[in-house]
Amino acid sequence: MESKQQKKKINWKLVGTVTFGVRRYFVLGSAAVLLAALTAYAIPLITSFTVDYVIAGEKLQTMPSVVYGWAEKIGGRDYLRSNIHIMALILIAAALLNGVFTFIRGRSVALASEGIAKVIRDTLYRHLQAVPYDYHKHSSTGDLVQRCTSDVDTIRRFVGVQLLEIVRTVAMLIVALIIMFSMHAFMALITTAALPVLFLSSFVYFRKVRKQFTLSDEAEGKISSTLQENLTGVRVVRAFGQQGSEIEKFTRCNAEYRDVTFKLIKMLGFYWGLTDILAYGQICITLVAGVILSVTDGFTLGQVMVFTAYAGMLTWPVRQMGRILADLGKATVSLERIDEILSHPAETEPGKALKPVIKGEIEFKNVCFGYDAYDDVLKDISFKACPGQTIAILGSTGSGKTSLVQLLQRLYTCTAGEIIIDGVNINDIDHRLLRSNIGIVLQEPFLYSRTIRENISIVKPDASDEEVYNAAKIAAVHDVIESFEKKYDTVVGERGVTLSGGQKQRVAIARMLMQNAPILIFDDSMSAVDTETDAAIREALNKRRKSSTTFIISHRITTLCEADNILVLDGGRLVQQGKHEELLKVDGLYARIAGIQNMLEQELNGGGVKSEHRDQGTGI
Numbered sequence: 001m002e003s004k005q006q007k008k009k010i011n012w013k014l015v016g017t018v019t020f021g022v023r024r025y026f027v028l029g030s031a032a033v034l035l036a037a038l039t040a041y042a043i044p045l046i047t048s049f050t051v052d053y054v055i056a057g058e059k060l061q062t063m064p065s066v067v068y069g070w071a072e073k074i075g076g077r078d079y080l081r082s083n084i085h086i087m088a089l090i091l092i093a094a095a096l097l098n099g100v101f102t103f104i105r106g107r108s109v110a111l112a113s114e115g116i117a118k119v120i121r122d123t124l125y126r127h128l129q130a131v132p133y134d135y136h137k138h139s140s141t142g143d144l145v146q147r148c149t150s151d152v153d154t155i156r157r158f159v160g161v162q163l164l165e166i167v168r169t170v171a172m173l174i175v176a177l178i179i180m181f182s183m184h185a186f187m188a189l190i191t192t193a194a195l196p197v198l199f200l201s202s203f204v205y206f207r208k209v210r211k212q213f214t215l216s217d218e219a220e221g222k223i224s225s226t227l228q229e230n231l232t233g234v235r236v237v238r239a240f241g242q243q244g245s246e247i248e249k250f251t252r253c254n255a256e257y258r259d260v261t262f263k264l265i266k267m268l269g270f271y272w273g274l275t276d277i278l279a280y281g282q283i284c285i286t287l288v289a290g291v292i293l294s295v296t297d298g299f300t301l302g303q304v305m306v307f308t309a310y311a312g313m314l315t316w317p318v319r320q321m322g323r324i325l326a327d328l329g330k331a332t333v334s335l336e337r338i339d340e341i342l343s344h345p346a347e348t349e350p351g352k353a354l355k356p357v358i359k360g361e362i363e364f365k366n367v368c369f370g371y372d373a374y375d376d377v378l379k380d381i382s383f384k385a386c387p388g389q390t391i392a393i394l395g396s397t398g399s400g401k402t403s404l405v406q407l408l409q410r411l412y413t414c415t416a417g418e419i420i421i422d423g424v425n426i427n428d429i430d431h432r433l434l435r436s437n438i439g440i441v442l443q444e445p446f447l448y449s450r451t452i453r454e455n456i457s458i459v460k461p462d463a464s465d466e467e468v469y470n471a472a473k474i475a476a477v478h479d480v481i482e483s484f485e486k487k488y489d490t491v492v493g494e495r496g497v498t499l500s501g502g503q504k505q506r507v508a509i510a511r512m513l514m515q516n517a518p519i520l521i522f523d524d525s526m527s528a529v530d531t532e533t534d535a536a537i538r539e540a541l542n543k544r545r546k547s548s549t550t551f552i553i554s555h556r557i558t559t560l561c562e563a564d565n566i567l568v569l570d571g572g573r574l575v576q577q578g579k580h581e582e583l584l585k586v587d588g589l590y591a592r593i594a595g596i597q598n599m600l601e602q603e604l605n606g607g608g609v610k611s612e613h614r615d616q617g618t619g620i
């Protein structure tokens with residue numbers, strides 16, 4: 001039932017696409033597999049011919065007459081016997097040919113499987129860049145990484161090892177059966193008697209132990225996630241003195257992994273041991289039957305050797321095939337998991353994808369928005385911003401400030417109302433053009449694990465040193481960078497751990513400035529910067545951004561008070577808007593917050609503490 005369901009879900013179009021460029025390698029690989037099987041089986045036959053004809057002088061009925069014809073042509077049995085090295089050379093040639101075909105098989109398979117894995121990884125990566133932002137927000141990064149790596153690897157292994165192994169086993173079986181039955185039907189039956197048992201036992205067994213394999217995979221996954229969590233949260237672990245319990249947790253996961261894997265290895269050992277007995281039993285029976293037949297039925301020594309060799313050559317691949325067939329479901333599941341990502345529609349243009357020149361005139365007209373249909377996060381928002389104006393947004397946490405600027409980037413589409421930028425509905429603007437015209441400093445800036453220079457000039461890789469320094473100077477981070485040993489070539493650690501929170505924010509501001517965009521957004525991006533630096537940055541920005549429409553989200557009245565328009569959000573509603581002085585005159589949320597912050601500032605100053613307070617104390 002389960003496998004039927006999985007089969008239905010295979011996306012053949014996807015299979016066709018990813019195998020498109022490498023199909024010729026499959027054909028070449030399959031041909032090489034067949035030729036390798038033929039040469040492998042020829043070796044015992046050549047030995048048999050040498051033993052029976054060249055040494056003992058017996059002509060076998062079962063050997064094609066063309067072989068004897070060839071022997072007569074080069075001088076007959078006597079000539080071959082006195083020049084036995086000819087037989088040795090033929091054997092070596094067969095072995096060499098076998099090696100060449102095996103190499104071609106390995107090469108074709110590697111080209112096919114690595115080629116497929118590359119195409120899948122590229123397609124996945126490209127698609128992940130194209131899916132809407134919302135998709136990433138709702139997906140687990142770990143899961144996506146796993147799909148792009150280990151699921152792709154499962155398919156690579158299936159194509160690279162398992163698929164051709166099936167072809168090889170089938171080819172070997174067919175060739176061996178034809179040769180053996182043409183030589184001696186009864187002996188052929190005896191030689192292959194244990195094969196169905198071996199095949200079925202491995203198939204049934206590996207289906208049964210699949211659960212143990214899954215348990216082992218899961219236990220390994222648990223170890224890596226525990227490790228990852230510990231390393232990412234290293235500060236919390238140290239700060240709360242959690243090392244002891246963390247070690248205990250890891251030891252537990254580690255022991256579980258050891259136990260599960262040990263059990264699996266024990267089960268496998270038992271199986272391989274048991275079936276080895278069966279396989280060697282098969283060889284023994286073939287040998288004994290051959291010896292008996294040589295007495296009763298004129299069976300030759302060479303023939304006994306051929307059948308014994310074939311018995312040995314067939315048991316391993318047949319056992320392996322049972323295992324592969326039992327494992328087939330894994331590749332199907334991986335393909336399905338990959339298809340799940342690829343079938344998610346890429347970000348589309350809902351409108352005309354126009355490319356207007358963006359100057360920064362923005363109008364929100366009765367905009368409503370919700371992440372889900374039944375709960376609006378922004379309700380009936382209307383305001384206007386002219387090019388060059390500064391719009392400040394104030395509101396308690398969760399009031400919808402970040403959501404509002406995300407609408408401006410069209411990471412989400414508003415559910416009602418419209419946003420007009422320079423006279424064009426935002427839905428009609430090409431989303432790449434729109435975003436390239438908006439510079440944003442995120443609430444939690446992300447820096448790449450590269451040098452500071454690369455981080456700042458990421459949107460303009462050919463920027464001159466002067467431009468980079470200027471941006472860093474405006475963001476008040478130039479002196480800090482200069483104080484580092486490697487200055488601008490300092491590599492920012494993973495997720496920027498070598499920089500302080502405020503330094504990171506300022507590097508992110510410098511990066512945004514390089515974009516020279518007509519619309520700038522600062523999403524609470526001075527929260528980790530002290531008030532004086534905040535003021536210095538704003539002053540430097542004021543000198544530069546005359547032509548940019550700027551949105552500043554902040555909890556700090558001192559940051560907002562110079563804005564041309566202040567939007568006060570409360571529970572997703574725009575409850576007040578206006579200039580600082582106007583809003584102070586009205587008894588409302590803004591005046592209350594300003595009052596509290598003013599009082600706090602005075603208290604701090606009165607108490608001799610420098611005004612470096614952050615906003616937590618104000619409760620907004």
Ligand code: UTP
Nearest residue numbers: 137371377395396397398399400401402403404
């Ligand atoms: P915002 O993220 O817009 O709030 O979320 P904010 O004003 O910027 O808050 P701070 O100051 O940064 O903390 C507004 C509402 O939208 C919900 C949040 O739970 C919040 O109630 N939300 C946000 C979602 O439902 N889904 C999201 O992906 C993000």
Ligand code: MG
Nearest residue numbers: 401402403443
């Ligand atoms: Mg926010």
